[in-house]
Structure formats: structure tokens, C-alpha cells
Amino acid sequence: MAHGVTTLATLKLTKEIKMFLYRMLFYLFMFGVPSVSLAYDVPSSYRFPYMMQDPDTGQAYRASYHYSGNTINYFVEPSAQHFDVEFNGRRYPFSTRDLLEGDSVTQGVLSRWNNVIRLRRTNNMSEANLVIRSSRAPAAGPGAGALAIGTSLGYGTPRASRALIEIHPEQFEPMRQRLETLEQINRYRFIDYEEDYQLLNTLMLYTITHEFGHVLGFSHSRMAHSCIEQSSILNQRQNAPLMIGDLTDYFLVQYHLNNDTAVSIEDIRPSRTELAAYQSANQNGNQFECGTVNRAAGMVLRSEF
Ligand SMILES: [Zn+2]
Known part of the structure; x- marks a missing residue:
């Protein structure tokens, strides 16, 4: 008897689920693909900082130890001193030095990283511990299809005697098309720009600031739902x-974190958690601990959306 009731209930439930799914299909058909929601986007993409392990000590990578004198001496290969990017049918010039050190209009990469290390330009390749170059992306393998690659000093086999940032100017046009498609699907503009050169500037600044993070010893951040640093309740x-x-x-998460406002070039800088991770690794060699972030805030984010 009990068995029969269970079966009936199960049948009814199955029917309801089916109805729900049909209804959902109908709504999808009527209104198109739903835009990315904070519910889906932030919890699935929010990740905590991860420093590479130092091959010498087994602890977190310490840039201040590897770059002697806590200084990155950077050398720009002639190909990268001034380079052009073709973007939506036009050609835009960039200066690597301006990107790193900033110019009268735009804040440079190092100050976006809170000047955690000193930066010094050198024209002498032999005293450089960071080389910046520009080339086409490799056809296959690491870096294929990437806007740029960044590696830190002391990594690889044999260990790299210098860090490297390699910019791939021809990859920005495919990225523009990808973003355009994404914006059409989502029906909102998640990057703040009016002219193409502003969009390109923002993408370039993001790319070099991110690669500089690799030079400083960051791997890609990893998923950790309990490591959300603060909730969107804070009004800042x-x-x-x-x-x-x-x-x-990155741009989608940044957009949703700030109540669906378009990301501006001023937003591009490491999170507070990332800066704290750098400090923690460089002061005492520790991996960044999730315990220092606000777990409660993370719970609110996960259950509310
Ligand atoms: Zn990367």
C-alpha cells in the first residue's frame, strides 16, 4: 500500500517536473537566452588568489626575494617599445613604457598593483629581470589564442633567469568579436566605452596588469566559494x-559585483584579497589563507542570489 502511494506521488512529481521544464522551454523560446545572473555568475566564477610555489623554499613565491633589491628591472625589446593593434578596421598605437609607468591620462600597471615592488626601466638587456616583447601568438601549445602571456623569474625547466611578458597584438580583434557576441546575447554592455579605442585601452590595460600579476608570482585564481572577500551589501x-x-x-564578475554597472578602465586593479595575498606571501612566505576573508559575507551572497 505504502509502495503504491509512493509510486503515485512519484508519478505526479515527475509530471510536474515535466510541466515545469516545458514551461521553461517556452519562456526561453519567448524571451531568448536569459542574461547572466549574479546567482550563476559570481558563485561559479569567484575565486581566491593563488601564489605559485617557490621551487627553493616550497612556500609561496616571493617576488621580493627573486627580483633582487625588490626591484623589477624591465627591458623592452624593440618590437614592443611601440606597437600597433588593429581593432575593428583601424590601427591604434601603444607604448609599453606608458602602459607600465602610466601617462598623463591613464594610471600605469605598477601603481594599479599598489606599487608593491619597484620598477626600473633599463636599456641594458643583461641587467634585466623582466623582458617584454611583442609577437604573434603561437599556433599551438601554451599561449595559443591568448592576448598575452606572462611568466615569473625562477620558473620552468631550466629555471627562467628572467620574467617575461609577451604581447600578442593580433589577438585583440578576435577578442573584440567575442565580447561583441557576448554583449548581444546578454543584451547589456558590461564594459564602459563609447569609442573603440577606449574599449581597446581597457582590454590592453587589463591584459598587461594581469600578466604583471604572473610576473609577481600569481597563478590563476582558483574557485573557492567560501573565500568571497566581502558581500555586495557594502556600498562601495x-x-x-x-x-x-x-x-x-573577469569583466562579467566585475560588472555583477557592482550592481550591474559597466566596468571602467579605473576599475582595473587587483582585489583587496589579491593584494593581501601578495603581502602575506612576501612577508612570511605563507600561502594565502581563506580564514582572513569574511566567510559570513560569502554565505549571504550564495544564499541570496
Ligand atoms: Zn593569466
């Missing part, structure tokens, strides 16, 4: 993890 602009491994993920 927040920073998504800069070291999210995917550019579109």
Missing part, C-alpha cells in the same frame, strides 16, 4: 579577482 565599488584566468569572466 568592489574589485573582482584580477587573476581570473579568463578575460570575459
